[in-house]
Amino acid sequence: MCSNIQTVPQERADPREGAGLQERVGRDSESGISSGIGLSACRQLSSPVGSLHERYDTTRSVTQQLCHHLSPEDCLVQSMVDASPTKWHLAHSTWFFETLVLPKVDPHYRSYNEAFGFLFNSYYNALGARIDRPDRGLLSRPTLDEVRDYRRHVDDHMRDCFQEIEADPELVRLVETGINHEQQHQELILTDIKHVFASNPLLPAYTLRSDTLRSDGQHPISATSLSWRSYGGGLYETGHDRAASAYGHDRVAFAYDNESPRHKVYLNAFSVASRLITCEEYLEFMDDGGYERSELWLADGWDAVRQHGWSCPLYWRMCSGAWCVFGLCGDRPITPEEPVCHVSYYEADAFARWFSIRYPGARLLTESEWEIAACDHGICGNLLETGRFHPQPATFSADSAGFSEEFSGPAQLFGDCWEWTQSAYMPYPGFSSPPGALGEYNGKFMCNQMVLRGGSCVTPGSHIRQTYRNFFYPHVRWQFSGIRIGRQA
Numbered sequence: 156m157c158s159n160i161q162t163v164p165q166e167r168a169d170p171r172e173g174a175g176l177q178e179r180v181g182r183d184s185e186s187g188i189s190s191g192i193g194l195s196a197c198r199q200l201s202s203p204v205g206s207l208h209e210r211y212d213t214t215r216s217v218t219q220q221l222c223h224h225l226s227p228e229d230c231l232v233q234s235m236v237d238a239s240p241t242k243w244h245l246a247h248s249t250w251f252f253e254t255l256v257l258p259k260v261d262p263h264y265r266s267y268n269e270a271f272g273f274l275f276n277s278y279y280n281a282l283g284a285r286i287d288r289p290d291r292g293l294l295s296r297p298t299l300d301e302v303r304d305y306r307r308h309v310d311d312h313m314r315d316c317f318q319e320i321e322a323d324p325e326l327v328r329l330v331e332t333g334i335n336h337e338q339q340h341q342e343l344i345l346t347d348i349k350h351v352f353a354s355n356p357l358l359p360a361y362t363l364r365s366d367t368l369r370s371d372g373q374h375p376i377s378a379t380s381l382s383w384r385s386y387g388g389g390l391y392e393t394g395h396d397r398a399a400s401a402y403g404h405d406r407v408a409f410a411y412d413n414e415s416p417r418h419k420v421y422l423n424a425f426s427v428a429s430r431l432i433t434c435e436e437y438l439e440f441m442d443d444g445g446y447e448r449s450e451l452w453l454a455d456g457w458d459a460v461r462q463h464g465w466s467c468p469l470y471w472r473m474c475s476g477a478w479c480v481f482g483l484c485g486d487r488p489i490t491p492e493e494p495v496c497h498v499s500y501y502e503a504d505a506f507a508r509w510f511s512i513r514y515p516g517a518r519l520l521t522e523s524e525w526e527i528a529a530c531d532h533g534i535c536g537n538l539l540e541t542g543r544f545h546p547q548p549a550t551f552s553a554d555s556a557g558f559s560e561e562f563s564g565p566a567q568l569f570g571d572c573w574e575w576t577q578s579a580y581m582p583y584p585g586f587s588s589p590p591g592a593l594g595e596y597n598g599k600f601m602c603n604q605m606v607l608r609g610g611s612c613v614t615p616g617s618h619i620r621q622t623y624r625n626f627f628y629p630h631v632r633w634q635f636s637g638i639r640i641g642r643q644a
């Protein structure tokens with residue numbers, strides 16, 4: 156239930172959801188390699204499945220599955236400063252449990268290897284010195300096998316401790332944070348390996364599974380025409396209500412600290428586009444001189460265009476006179492109906508400015524507007540569990556207004572592409588970072604970054620929710636980031 160506090164009670168559906176990935180169900184018929192995960196149907200997810208122990212095991216297993224068919228060489232490469240090697244992700248997510256959980260539940264626990272704290276600490280100043288981020292790709296040692304041994308070692312100790320953990324709400328909270336942290340790194344493993352493979356002249360595919368083809372092998376249904384859903388102006392409430400969470404119980408309501416406190420926002424009437432912007436629409440922007448017209452760009456964005464020579468989204472290139480896009484399923488011609496992806500905030504903003512010529516008042520949504528549009532939606536979409544790993548056209552069964560019959564609202568709010576908002580990543584009113592190392596998780600990054608909402612095709616379904624705030628610098632393009640347009644009503 157959305158909370159326009161002028162008209163409805165201050166109550167909303169608990170967005171908590173979760174379904175562990177299904178065990179993989181087959182092998183890729185073309186490549187003979189495992190895709191690592193199976194296909195689950197689109198569905199409304201409720202609360203996390205199983206006990207904390209079971210969810211821990213599932214999460215750890217999924218991470219392994221995602222790396223199943225990567226070679227040790229694949230797992231070592233760091234293709235740019237922002238991305239990390241797969242091996243580092245595998246070790247760092249393990250270090251998180253070893254450092255933040257095990258010593259608290261077992262005072263006699265001894266670290267697996269004292270040097271790993273330096274190698275696999277990411278950015279926690281409270282936890283000591285660490286290797287420089289650009290040097291993560293230099294870690295040929297420990298080997299991938301040794302990192303897998305490290306994971307098994309920590310898993311064995313964690314499994315011995317779950318009875319004590321589940322009896323202590325604070326430990327439950329820590330493990331829940333570790334599970335969600337590992338899910339973030341599942342997404343990063345896929346995001347980063349895509350950049351690794353795109354940097355290789357051989358353009359290897361992570362999986363050859365068909366993505367935008369239907370099960371009958373035909374081209375996907377054309378994207379629906381874009382239409383608008385209107386929302387009234389007024390006073391709303393957004394953000395996660397931490398007081399309503401029930402840590403320490405079977406049905407854990409997890410949210411990061413940066414999603415709280417729940418607070419009031421005043422919104423003018425606004426409209427939300429029925430789906431994400433497609434490649435076809437973005438091509439129109441490009442063909443209309445979008446990358447050459449300074450009047451469409453923020454000053455920093457125009458500087459970025461000139462500095463980096465941007466003329467198209469990341470992973471696009473001309474091949475034999477046509478645009479191709481590289482994805483985790485390899486390099487192939489662009490599907491016009493699929494959402495444009497891997498654009499920076501600057502590109503999203505410039506597109507919106509250009510789009511406003513056609514639709515006066517068009518702009519990016521604020522994060523509050525996005526959350527109000529999403530608050531009645533189930534967590535359903537092209538998320539990691541579909542195994543497609545690539546944005547899909549909006550193929551929902553639409554009514555005449557272009558909206559999903561199931562949710563009677565905008566499509567693709569969850570999955571496909573993270574959606575850039577025009578909101579700076581700032582603390583909500585009353586926010587304060589918790590004490591200790593976990594206080595560094597989110598709060599210290601609240602400067603110079605923009606908020607993205609909704610998850611992508613590589614976000615685990617049990618990780619995303621209506622109040623989830625992702626954040627990246629406005630020039631970043633390697634994330635699965637796309638465009639949804641809003642409009643003044």
Ligand SMILES: [Fe+2]
Nearest residue numbers: 247277336340
């Ligand atoms: Fe991390």
